[in-house]
Amino acid sequence: MTGKEVTVTLWGVEAEKFDSSGQPVVAIKGARLSDFGGRSLSALFSSTVMVNPDIFEAFRLRAWYDQGGYALNSQSLTQTRSLTSGSAMNWKTLSDVKNEHMGHGEKAEYFSCVATVVYMRKENCLYQACPSSGCNKKVIDQQNGMYRCEKCNKEFPNFCYRLLLSVSSTHKKYHEHQTFSDFCSDHANLADIWDNQWVTCFQETAEVLLGHSAEELGQLRETDEAAFNEVFHKTNFTTHIFKNRVKLETYNDESRVKVTVMDILPVDHREYSRRLLSNIQKLAR
Incomplete structure (x- = not known):
């Protein structure tokens, strides 16, 4: 009703079962907000998505829309996320990142790439954390x-x-690691036609990439190791748009470039092909 619109990405079962016919009212609880290159929402596996919920706000919005809201010239908050907007997305190949020494300055740099997951290490990817909101500290089992x-x-x-x-070996605090390479060894390897790159995925992006919530993976690891392993196996050789943060970090006098995945989007192959054709035409000129 404010005249704004925003793009929401659905994943997995929510995407498969979603029915947009009839232009339904949608309520989402626990969506992830991203402001990397424009505002957008992502319904995580821990989110709740309700279509035409039986609540006052939904009826109020439905009435507004049917009585003329549909004709409003709305303003998109997600326009800069378009695949055709090369400058906003700062598209790079993985070799560009290394050849241009991205992240070596005082501030972190950001880039987007279309890449394929070629390997993910599942060892030590899960840990038991404090249930308090916003803490995330590893808890100690008191054995009682x-x-x-x-x-x-x-x-x-x-x-x-x-x-x-x-983290390669343990989920300890930084000062408990002996070397920077131990602290920073990343568990997801991406590749494009030019190069490959190890990256870090934290909770939200890891859940999107694996297609399961941390709680689901924890239960699988405890009850069905084969199914747990299959989640990682299915992730290999899948292709996505990765939005990344790159920064040279130093620990114990060791330096290395660390790439952290900030957002993951599905590839619109039609738009992606158009962008490639546009680049070819520019080079030809």
């Missing part, structure tokens, strides 16, 4: 049915699983 969080200085009867596809 309770889990202690040193940060909150409390014990809890439960924990929540957290995904972190970036």
